Amino acid sequence: MQVIPAIDLRGGRCVRLVQGDYDRETVFGEDPAAMAEHWVAEGATRLHLVDLDGAKLGRPANVESVRAILDRVDVPCQLGGGVRDEATLAAWLDAGLERVIVGTQALKDPAWFATMAERYPGRLILGLDAKDGRVATAGWLDVSSVEATGLAEGFDALPLAAIIYTDIARDGMLEGPNIEATGALADRLETPVIASGGVSTLDDLGRLATLPVAGVIVGRALYDGRFRLSEARERAGDRT
Incomplete structure (x- = not known):
């Protein structure tokens, strides 16, 4: 299971939100790159970037910060x-992502998302953000009536x-991931599942590693120093 550090971008800075709440922000760095x-340097073999402003606005916002990251890591x-x-999708791929x-557009226009997936095979990830089993969109500001599992199975x-499956209620809370929901989803899909939200201890990673998941995104626990990335990779069996 690959351990993927998260870098959440807002206003050109590296931040973390609690449960996706834009009013509950902690700044962890002024230089995301x-x-x-x-x-x-700590051993990451992949990075997970989130344009928080872009998610809220519906268009890219932290473009320069993302480009700086792409210029400085390999x-x-x-x-x-x-x-x-x-156009946005292609521009980001051309930029080096x-x-x-x-996420949001896959729910709003499934036919479009299917077309994009076929046009860019192996380059798209479905961002499945859920609250009480329902899909959340627009930077988690809106919760739909669509069941997360059903949407995933359709794609x-x-x-x-x-x-990527994220339980919003767990994200940034350091209460542990939703093992049951993540495992149930991974069991029903052929597409690789990446877990996200709530990881706070090495034991959390050990439990996730028993599930058929391909990776886990870790944010606040790393930034708070609850464990080192090298320790996380060891517990997860990450040999990437």
């Missing part, structure tokens, strides 16, 4: 937040790189 270099990077059309994450036959 330097933070990216730090995680790579590991694959994936990014979500504000990707609502093909290995994978682009789409399972597409040539996606992965599906």
Whole structure:
């Protein structure tokens, strides 16, 4: 199971939110590119980038910060937040991102998302953010009536790189990941699942590693120093 450090971008800074709440923000660095270099030096083999402003606005916002990261690290990077059309998707891929994450637009226009997945095989990730089992969109500001599992199953036959499953209630809370929901989703899908939200201890990583998941995104626990990235990778069996 690959351990993927998260770098959340807001206003050109590296931040973390609690449960996706834009009013509950902690700033962890003024230079996201330097933070990216730090995680790579610590052993990261992939980085997860989130354009928080973009997710809220529906268009890319932290473009310069993302470009700076891509210029300064040589590991694959994936990014979500504000990707609502093909022009944006293609621009990010051309900029050097290995994978682009789409969430809101996949729910709003499933046919479009399916077309994009076929057009860019292995380059798209479905961002599946859920609250009480329902899909949340627009930077988690809106919760739909669509069941997360059903949406994922509907896209399972597409040539996606992965599906990232985030339980919003756990994100940034350091209460442990939703093992039951994550495992149930991974068991029902052929597409690789990446877990996200709530990891706070090495034991959390050990429990996730028993599930059929391909990776885990870790944010606040790393920034708070609850464990080192090298320790996380060892517990997760990350040999990437």
